[in-house]
Structures are given as C-alpha cells and as structure tokens.
Amino acid sequence: MTGWTRSKRAESSEARATELAAPTRGLSRRGLLGLAGASVAGIGLGVAGDRVALVATPSAASASAVYPFYGSHQAGIVTPAQDRLHFAAFDVSAGTTRAELIELLQDWTIAAAAMTAGQDIGEYGAVSGPYDAPPEDTGEAQGLPTAGLTITFGFGPTLFETADGVDRFGLAARRPADLTPLPHFPGDDLDTGRSDGDLCIQTCSNDPQVAVHAIRNLSRIAFGRAALRWSQLGFGRTSSTSTTQATPRNLFGFKDGTANIKAEEPDVVTDQVWVSSSDGPAWLAGGSYLVVRRIRMTIETWDRSILSEQEAVFGRTKGAGAPLSGGTEFSEPDFTLAGREDRPLIGATAHVRLAHPTKNQGVKLLRRGYNFVDGNDDLGRLEAGLFFISFQRSPAQFTAVQLNLAKHDALNEYIRHVGSALFAVPAGATAGSYVGAPLFV
Amino acid sequence: MTGWTRSKRAESSEARATELAAPTRGLSRRGLLGLAGASVAGIGLGVAGDRVALVATPSAASASAVYPFYGSHQAGIVTPAQDRLHFAAFDVSAGTTRAELIELLQDWTIAAAAMTAGQDIGEYGAVSGPYDAPPEDTGEAQGLPTAGLTITFGFGPTLFETADGVDRFGLAARRPADLTPLPHFPGDDLDTGRSDGDLCIQTCSNDPQVAVHAIRNLSRIAFGRAALRWSQLGFGRTSSTSTTQATPRNLFGFKDGTANIKAEEPDVVTDQVWVSSSDGPAWLAGGSYLVVRRIRMTIETWDRSILSEQEAVFGRTKGAGAPLSGGTEFSEPDFTLAGREDRPLIGATAHVRLAHPTKNQGVKLLRRGYNFVDGNDDLGRLEAGLFFISFQRSPAQFTAVQLNLAKHDALNEYIRHVGSALFAVPAGATAGSYVGAPLFV
Numbered sequence: 065m066t067g068w069t070r071s072k073r074a075e076s077s078e079a080r081a082t083e084l085a086a087p088t089r090g091l092s093r094r095g096l097l098g099l100a101g102a103s104v105a106g107i108g109l110g111v112a113g114d115r116v117a118l119v120a121t122p123s124a125a126s127a128s129a130v131y132p133f134y135g136s137h138q139a140g141i142v143t144p145a146q147d148r149l150h151f152a153a154f155d156v157s158a159g160t161t162r163a164e165l166i167e168l169l170q171d172w173t174i175a176a177a178a179m180t181a182g183q184d185i186g187e188y189g190a191v192s193g194p195y196d197a198p199p200e201d202t203g204e205a206q207g208l209p210t211a212g213l214t215i216t217f218g219f220g221p222t223l224f225e226t227a228d229g230v231d232r233f234g235l236a237a238r239r240p241a242d243l244t245p246l247p248h249f250p251g252d253d254l255d256t257g258r259s260d261g262d263l264c265i266q267t268c269s270n271d272p273q274v275a276v277h278a279i280r281n282l283s284r285i286a287f288g289r290a291a292l293r294w295s296q297l298g299f300g301r302t303s304s305t306s307t308t309q310a311t312p313r314n315l316f317g318f319k320d321g322t323a324n325i326k327a328e329e330p331d332v333v334t335d336q337v338w339v340s341s342s343d344g345p346a347w348l349a350g351g352s353y354l355v356v357r358r359i360r361m362t363i364e365t366w367d368r369s370i371l372s373e374q375e376a377v378f379g380r381t382k383g384a385g386a387p388l389s390g391g392t393e394f395s396e397p398d399f400t401l402a403g404r405e406d407r408p409l410i411g412a413t414a415h416v417r418l419a420h421p422t423k424n425q426g427v428k429l430l431r432r433g434y435n436f437v438d439g440n441d442d443l444g445r446l447e448a449g450l451f452f453i454s455f456q457r458s459p460a461q462f463t464a465v466q467l468n469l470a471k472h473d474a475l476n477e478y479i480r481h482v483g484s485a486l487f488a489v490p491a492g493a494t495a496g497s498y499v500g501a502p503l504f505v
Numbered sequence: 506m507t508g509w510t511r512s513k514r515a516e517s518s519e520a521r522a523t524e525l526a527a528p529t530r531g532l533s534r535r536g537l538l539g540l541a542g543a544s545v546a547g548i549g550l551g552v553a554g555d556r557v558a559l560v561a562t563p564s565a566a567s568a569s570a571v572y573p574f575y576g577s578h579q580a581g582i583v584t585p586a587q588d589r590l591h592f593a594a595f596d597v598s599a600g601t602t603r604a605e606l607i608e609l610l611q612d613w614t615i616a617a618a619a620m621t622a623g624q625d626i627g628e629y630g631a632v633s634g635p636y637d638a639p640p641e642d643t644g645e646a647q648g649l650p651t652a653g654l655t656i657t658f659g660f661g662p663t664l665f666e667t668a669d670g671v672d673r674f675g676l677a678a679r680r681p682a683d684l685t686p687l688p689h690f691p692g693d694d695l696d697t698g699r700s701d702g703d704l705c706i707q708t709c710s711n712d713p714q715v716a717v718h719a720i721r722n723l724s725r726i727a728f729g730r731a732a733l734r735w736s737q738l739g740f741g742r743t744s745s746t747s748t749t750q751a752t753p754r755n756l757f758g759f760k761d762g763t764a765n766i767k768a769e770e771p772d773v774v775t776d777q778v779w780v781s782s783s784d785g786p787a788w789l790a791g792g793s794y795l796v797v798r799r800i801r802m803t804i805e806t807w808d809r810s811i812l813s814e815q816e817a818v819f820g821r822t823k824g825a826g827a828p829l830s831g832g833t834e835f836s837e838p839d840f841t842l843a844g845r846e847d848r849p850l851i852g853a854t855a856h857v858r859l860a861h862p863t864k865n866q867g868v869k870l871l872r873r874g875y876n877f878v879d880g881n882d883d884l885g886r887l888e889a890g891l892f893f894i895s896f897q898r899s900p901a902q903f904t905a906v907q908l909n910l911a912k913h914d915a916l917n918e919y920i921r922h923v924g925s926a927l928f929a930v931p932a933g934a935t936a937g938s939y940v941g942a943p944l945f946v
Contacts, residue, residue: 091615091627091641094609125596148713148740150878167533174532186532191824195813200532201825202808203758204741204876207751257883258526272589272740273754274715276878280756280887284808285532291885297878299589299713299738300645310648313714315721318646367643372636382644383632412831435645437591437717437738438879444732446721 069218078204126270129212133177135492136500137338140214141430141455142327144306146268149298149434150275151356152283153261153453153485154290156223162233166504168289169217172265174284176215179205179278185285202284204277211271215278217499218264218354218487221245238503242353242459243488249470251481258358258483261293266354266453268432272297294483296358299436299452305336307433311385315361315435315448316478318378319385322393323420325364325430336428337455347502350491355429355462357452358436358483364445366478377474379414387416399423413474419465427461429454449479459486522878528692567711569793570653574618578779578791579940581655582871582896583768589713590739590875591689591720592797592892594702594926595731596770597664603674607945610623610658613706613723614939620646620719626726643725645718652712656719658940659705659928679944681786682923683794683900684929689834690911692922699799699924702734707894708796709873713738718848735924737799738891739767739875744907746873751833752826756876756889757919759819760826764861766871777869778896789941792934798872798893799877799924805886818915820855828857852914860906868902870895890920900927 126147131139155248175185186200224239225232245260267278276297283292302314303321307328314320325332334340341349366374375381379388379397387397388409397416403409410417415497421428440446456462470476493499567588572580597606616626618650627641628672665680666673685700708719717738724733743755744762748769755761766773775781782790807815815821818827820838828838838857844850851858862869874893881887911917934940 091612106737152881160572171532191822193812195816196811198809199758199812199815199823201758202756202804204754204756206754206758206824273876276740276756276876276889278784280804283885283887284805292881292887293885295878295881295887297738297740297880299717313645313647315643315645315717317640317647363643363721364725368639370637371634371640374640375636381632382640383647435714435717439738440593440733440736444724444734446724446733446736448717449722470609 065304108397123190125211127211129270130182130210131179131180131214133173133215133493134155134495136491138214138216138351138489139180140216140266140268141337141352141432141489142210142305142333143214143268144309144327145301145303145432146212146214147270147299148268148272148275149301149451149453150267150272150279150295151265151298151453152279152295152433153220153293154263154283154286155293156232156262156290157288161503162235164289165233166498168286169500170498171285172217173493175282175285176278176499177495179281180210180213180215182213184212185281202277202281204280205274208271208274208277208491211269211274213267213269213274213278215282216266216268216354216489218266218489219243219500219503220261220263220485220487222260223262225353229382235503238345238347240348243486244459246355246459246484246486247463247467249466249481251470251476252484253480253482254484255358255482258296259501260292260485261487263290264354264356264485264487272299287431296436296451296483297438298436300435302433302435302450303431305430314450315437316366316374316378317365318374318380318382319393320433320450321431322380322385323416330437332428333430336457336461337430339457343457347505348488348490352430353459354487354489355452355454355456355459356483356485356487357466357481359450359452360447360480360482361449361450362445362478362480369478376411377415377478379410379416388414395485411474413472415469415473415475418468418473424465424468427456427464429456429461429465472496506648544868568650568652570711571623571651571899572621572653572655574614574621574656574934575936578793579655579657579930579933580621581657582778582793582873582930583746583774584653584709584769585750586742586744586873587653587655587709588711588740588742589709589716590742590894591708591713591736592739592894593706593708593715593720593724594661594734595704595706595724595727596734597703597731598729601726601730603676603945604896605730606674607939608725610941611939612726613658614934616723616726617658617719617940618936619656620722623634623651623653623654623655626722632797637718639741643722645721646715649712649718652710652715652842654708654715654719654934655930656708656723657707657709657930659707659930660684660941660944661702661704661926661928663701664703679786679788681789684927685919687796687900687925687927688904688908690907690922692911692917693925694923695925696799696923699735699737702928704731704820705795705797705926705928713740718919737877737892737924738879739877741876743874743891744872744874746871755891756804757815759815759821759823760834761874761891762872763821763826764857766869773869774871775904776815777898779872780898784898788946789929789931793871793896793898793930794900794903795928795930796893796895796897796900797830797924797926797928798895798907798922799922800891801888801923802890802918803886803921804889810919817852818919820851820857823860829855852915854913856910856914856916859909859914865906865909868897868905870897870902870906 184201267275269275311319385393389398389401490500623641708716710716752760826834830839830842868893878889
C-alpha cells in the first residue's frame with residue numbers, strides 16, 4: 065500500500081484492528097478505519113442502528129406561518145427560529161446622501177412588509193404587465209408560501225463614521241457608545257471580505273427560496289445606493305428560540321442552543337435582549353445588538369476524535385445532550401460534581417461551563433445561528449461550519465462570553481472564527497413609517 | 506446626486522419618470538428606478554399584489570418519505586425530485602488499487618442503504634459508545650426524518666483511463682464508448698475546479714441537513730481512498746419528475762421543467778433514460794448517463810430586462826408558464842403560429858423552441874437540477890444560478906440539445922456555463938452486492 069496518508073499512530077491502530085475478526089457483512093475494515101481515523105478501537109460489525117424518534121419534521125404549519133413586519137420590535141429575533149437563512153451585509157455606495165439613505169430604508173421597509181405578508185414587492189409583480197418594463201418582483205417566490213419569512217435590518221459602526229473628514233450621513237453624534245467594532249479575540253482569523261458592513265439584512269424562512277428571494281429583491285432595490293458586501297446562506301438552524309421547538313444539532317453532531325433564551329421568558333428577553341430607553345441612545349430603545357461570526361469547523365479533525373473527547377469538549381452527552389453531571393437535556397449542569405480522581409465531571413475548559421451565565425456574570429445571549437456548507441477547499445475538506453448569530457442588549461455581553469471562550473474553550477481546537485460583524489438593530493417600524501426612522505429624526 | 510452609476514439612457518428614463526406623478530405611498534421613485542433599471546416606463550404606485558395560490562408547501566409526507574436504496578435502477582433519477590441537493594465529485598486517491606476501489610464501493614453501498622433507511626451508518630452511531638472510539642456516524646442527522654433521501658452514484662470517464670501508461674483500475678477495456686468528456690460548447694467558460702471527477706454522488710432530500718450528512722459521511726468513509734474534488738449545494742429543485750409535483754421556478758422567476766420526462770411515462774423513461782442491454786456495455790444496462798452543468802446566471806442583468814423580453818427569451822409567459830402560442834402551462838407550443846408582421850409568436854431563438862424534442866430529433870432529457878446561491882462576487886453580484894442535472898440514455902442526447910442551445914439560445918445573454926461533468930450511472934445494487942458490481946465482474 066499506497067498513497068493513503070497515515071500517521072505512525074494510524075499504522076499501529078490498523079495493526080490492532082487487524083487482530084479483530086473481519087466483518088462478515090458491513091463496512092470494510094478500511095472503511096471503519098476511515099471512520100475511526102487515528103484512534104480506532106473495538107470495531108464491531110456494521111449493522112446500522114435505528115435513529116431516534118423524529119423531532120424536527122417540517123410541517124404545513126411551518127410553511128403557512130406569517131409574521132407581521134411592523135411592530136414594537138423587529139421580527140426575526142424572538143420569532144421561533146426558522147429553518148433556513150440568507151444573511152447579507154451591504155455597504156452604502158460612495159456619494160449616496162443622507163436623504164438617499166433614508167429613501168433606501170423607506171423602500172426596504174415597504175418591500176419587506178410586502179414580502180413578509182406573502183406579496184410581491186411592486187404594484188405589478190413578475191406575472192403581469194406592463195410588458196415594456198422589467199417586472200418589479202423577480203418572481204422566483206411565486207407560488208411559494210411565506211414559510212414564516214422575517215426580514216431584520218441592522219446598522220453597522222461604519223454608517224456612523226466620518227469618511228475623508230466628512231460625517232457620512234450626519235450620524236456621528238448619534239452613534240451608540242457601544243457600537244464600536246468588536247475587539248480582536250485570541251485565535252481570530254478574520255477575512256475582511258466576510259466581515260463588517262454599513263447595513264445588514266437577516267432573512268429567515270422555512271423555505272430557502274423565499275429567503276433568497278427577499279435578499280435578492282432588497283439588493284436590487286438598493287441598486288446605486290448600497291451594494292452587497294458579503295452574504296451567507298445557512299441551511300439548518302442551530303438554536304431554538306421558543307420552548308415549542310426541538311433542539312437542533314450543529315455540524316459537530318451535538319444539540320446546540322439547549323440553554324438559549326426563549327421567547328416564552330419575557331423577563332429574560334427584556335433584561336438580556338432589548339435595549340432599554342435608559343441604555344441610550346433613545347433612538348435604539350426597543351432594539352438590540354446583532355453579532356455574527358462565521359465559524360469554520362474543521363469537521364474532519366473532529367470526526368476522528370473519540371466520543372468521550374467530543375463529550376468532554378462540550379460538557380454534554382452527544383445523544384441526549386444532557387450535562388455530563390447527569391440528568392436530561394434541560395437539567396442544569398452541576399459544575400462542582402466530581403468523578404474519578406476528584407476531577408470535575410464537566411471539565412474546566414468544557415464549552416458548557418465557559419459559556420454558562422454563572423461563569424459570565426449572569427450574561428445570556430439570544431443565539432440564532434445556522435449550519436452552513438459552502439462547497440469544499442482545495443484539500444477536499446468541506447467548507448463547513450456555524451454561522452453564529454446572537455442578539456443582545458449590549459455587545460459587551462457577547463464580548464465577555466467570547467473572551468472567556470476564545471481563551472479557554474476546548475472547542476477551539478476544532479473551530480476558527482473567519483468572519484465577524486456587529487450591527488445595531490433598531491426597534492420595529494410603525495406602519496406608515498420606516499425601519500430606523502428614530503435615528504434620522 | 507451622486508455616485509449612482511447610470512447610463513445616458515437611464516438619465517433619460519429618469520427624466521421620463523419625473524413626469525409621472527410621484528408615488529404618495531410605496532417605493533420611492535429611486536427605488537422603482539433601481540428595479541426598472543435602464544428601461545423603466547409606466548411606473549405606478551407600489552401597492553403590492555397578492556401572490557398566486559400556494560403550490561409548493563412542504564408537507565409531513567415530504568419529511569417521512571423513504572426510498573429504498575436497492576433496486577433494479579438507482580433511486581434519485583425518476584424519484585420525485587426532492588427539494589434540496591448536495592452533489593459531490595471525488596477523485597480516487599493516487600495509489601489506490603482496484604481491490605480498494607471495490608471495497609470503497611462496497612462500503613458506500615452499505616452506508617447508503619443505511620442512511621436512506623433512516624439509520625446511522627455503523628453498529629454504534631453518534632449517540633452511544635464505545636467512548637474510546639470516534640462515533641461511526643457524525644450525528645447531525647440524529648432526530649431528523651430521512652425526508653426522502655436518495656443517494657446516487659456515478660463513474661466519470663477518468664476512472665477508465667490509463668495514468669502514466671498504467672490502466673488505473675483495469676477498467677480501460679470496459680469503458681463505454683459514449684463515456685468520453687463532453688465536447689466544448691460555444692460560450693463554455695469552465696472552471697476545472699468545478700468540473701469532472703472519477704466518481705460522483707448525488708444526494709437529494711427534502712431536508713438539506715440530511716443531504717449534507719450523507720455526503721459528509723460518505724466522504725469520511727472514503728478517507729485515504731478518494732477525496733472530494735468539488736461539491737455543490739442546491740436549495741430549490743427546478744424540475745418536476747412526477748406528475749404529482751407542481752412545477753417549480755428557477756432564479757429567472759420562470760417555471761422550469763414543465764415538459765420534463767415524468768416517472769409516470771414508463772415508455773418514455775425506458776426510451777430516453779435507461780441504458781438498454783443492446784446499447785452496451787452490458788455492465789451499464791439499467792443505468793443512465795448523468796450530466797451536470799453549473800450554470801451561472803447574471804441575474805442582475807436579467808432583472809433589468811423588460812417582461813416581454815424575458816418572455817420572448819423563454820417563449821413562455823412568466824406567470825402561468827404557458828407557451829407564447831397560447832393555452833396553459835401544459836399546452837404544446839405551436840411553433841408555426843405567427844403574430845404581428847407574420848413573426849412567429851415563439852421566436853426562432855426562444856429557449857422552448859430550441860430545447861423542444863421536435864427540434865432535436867425527438868430527444869428528451871430527464872432534468873433534475875437545482876437553484877443555487879453561493880454568496881456573492883467582489884462586485885456585489887449574487888453568485889447564483891442553476892445547477893443543471895440531467896439523466897439520459899446516451900450523452901449524445903444532451904450534446905445534441907446543448908449544441909443547439911449554445912449556438913442559438915436567446916438565454917445565452919444571461920447565463921454562463923462554468924462547470925461540467927459526465928458520469929455513467931450504473932443500475933441499482935442488489936441487496937448483498939454493491940453499486941456498480943457488474944463493472945468489476
């Protein structure tokens with residue numbers, strides 16, 4: 065043999081595996097070695113085990129859900145997390161005036177209100193005249209349900225900056241003190257082409273084509289005034305934001321977002337998610353701060369780690385998602401409980417410990433991230449990971465947790481933060497007005 | 506104003522638009538100009554129109570569908586097209602022997618049979634021990650239904666080639682005469698990094714996470730024997746392959762695949778899709794040929810074209826998808842019918858005319874493509890398009906139609922073929938055997 069690259073350790077693992085009885089039926093020894101990688105042991109026959117009961121079946125309800133665009137808060141934050149995402153960051157085009165920026169936000173508001181209600185974005189859509197004009201709506205969502213579409217807008221720090229000594233949109237004095245770029249965290253490996261932006265739009269829907277249609281049409285409306293800076297599709301939600309939802313799994317195969325803030329906890333939402341009028345500035349009251357992090361997972365490395373290591377990294381079981389201190393998925397972890405040799409059952413660098421509110425001055429984040437796979441890299445590794453999204457009353461909440469994680473989290477061996485952005489998300493728009501209007505008063 | 510880039514023609518359009526009454530409510534004149542681009546005319550108020558009735562609602566049935574892996578033909582061809590796709594091409598690793606290639610196909614077969622039945626791929630999955638070994642299944646599909654998962658395998662021309670004078674896998678003599686790389690078509694702008702491959706796997710499911718899970722685990726099983734060459738996610742099917750399905754829309758906003766081969770036409774399927782034992786070689790009988798084309802759409806340009814131009818390009822109405830010669834979606838187009846000045850209602854370069862069987866010696870393709878959006882390019886244009894997939898009894902069917910289209914199709918102004926591959930898809934595997942076994946007998 066051959067071109068198969070193997071470490072010395074893999075060689076010796078193979079030698080060990082050779083001593084096992086050859087499977088009479090099932091994956092070949094080589095196949096099992098491929099699965100098991102460098103630390104194979106105790107391989108049995110390849111009889112497949114049934115999966116657990118179904119918990120995440122798409123339903124007719126998920127297709128027919130409609131969330132109103134207008135309201136005291138923007139939708140897409142405490143809204144039960146939809147299955148699919150298209151997120152886009154925009155830069156306002158050079159030369160665009162304050163009045164034109166306002167007009168853009170007005171146009172976006174009208175279009176978003178129409179689309180979230182399952183309507184085309186113009187007087188005539190894709191399917192009727194006039195024939196001598198481009199259709200106002202691009203048409204690919206014709207015949208599709210809204211599938212719970214929400215469209216959420218945010219303002220990046222750069223919108224409030226001065227460029228060439230000029231206050232870009234007369235907003236410098238209205239910039240929230242908290243709206244400064246996130247600090248550099250240990251291990252950050254950020255791509256500027258996947259980071260930042262003057263404006264952002266998060267579209268979520270249970271139908272990906274509906275989410276894509278929204279970003280496409282909003283991008284089109286922005287023509288000449290703002291241009292796409294970067295965008296990201298996510299195919300699987302990784303958090304529940306409602307107690308009515310089953311906890312989904314991330315691409316490490318673990319349940320994610322078990323201890324997330326839920327819409328059914330209004331006091332926690334008020335305390336942790338919404339900017340209050342006393343937080344300042346007044347224009348942002350009822351809004352929130354949105355953090356996005358594109359987190360690349362080195363899943364090939366992860367897949368070769370043994371189950372006990374994977375569970376130790378998270379501090380939870382892979383199956384039920386229960387804390388390693390015992391109980392079920394929703395049991396509170398007991399960080400004091402010790403096992404063999406008096407070592408804590410949930411280790412000092414376990415993700416669940418470091419991210420827990422009790423280890424972060426009570427801070428919680430409303431997480432709303434998505435799994436992504438964007439093809440593969442030149443080495444044949446899937447370009448896969450977590451598009452992390454969180455909403456919080458102050459960016460300081462995220463920074464505190466992320467500093468803790470970036471320094472100590474055992475998960476860092478398997479992830480790399482490659483994109484990052486922060487946006488101020490204004491309160492919901494009132495019908496007849498537009499999103500972010502209080503900023504421009 | 507400003508940095509807004511406009512052509513002279515747009516200036517004059519704006520001048521015309523200025524004469525219209527200003528909208529009292531709705532998209533701003535600028536927003537409408539953004540939509541309308543260079544050829545705006547007759548803009549009215551922005552009162553949104555309701556969409557047509559829902560026709561593509563995800564259902565509980567789509568989640569619970571299960572298609573058996575074993576059978577006379579591979580699943581994923583005439584199977585009613587599922588909503589989501591993950592397609593991957595692999596290269597067999599240097600040094601891999603014929604015996605190891607066979608073992609890989611055996612391993613893939615066992616894993617595919619398990620996953621399509623909703624099972625984990627090993628004796629123990631992601632959620633149970635042994636704790637000192639990596640889980641055999643990566644786990645992210647735990648709790649998800651199979652959602653109609655199909656896994657379809659194919660062999661590329663390079664698998665049958667000699668490398669450095671050596672017949673790579675002893676298959677050179679068994680290569681189908683038809684399995685040669687597709688010709689270069691006019692306008693092809695192919696990226697080798699998105700083209701070709703020794704092996705391919707098409708996974709389709711109504712849940713994208715289930716499709717991704719399959720490719721990921723099959724890729725992992727291949728470790729050391731074959732590596733991902735390229736892969737593509739598709740979020741929206743663009744063809745129906747069953748009369749039970751509504752016709753979906755592509756990213757041009759048009760219904761696509763109306764005249765597709767349907768599973769309910771067994772004679773057509775036999776005639777156009779399956780390789781017969783008289784076609785040769787014998788090992789491919791009951792199989793098919795798979796063509797994939799990554800077709801980038803310049804949707805920003807398309808979106809600025811007027812409705813009559815869009816409809817002329819396709820030769821169908823955008824709304825109902827009816828031929829411009831009249832009738833409803835499923836009416837046969839009448840290519841002889843003429844309108845004003847005796848010009849044919851369906852133009853000489855209309856897509857529906859050039860692709861029609863009557864213009865291609867009766868040739869039909871079973872199309873099974875998907876919409877994709879992979880972020881955006883540096884100019885802020887969505888990296889969007891159609892991942893075209895077709896199955897046919899002979900690659901000559903595709904070549905004939907594509908030559909016709911590449912030379913004349915009015916659609917070429919708005920598309921660019923950037924990836925291409927051809928695979929021979931063997932018949933279905935028998936339980937106890939493996940996919941492609943007759944090739945190695």
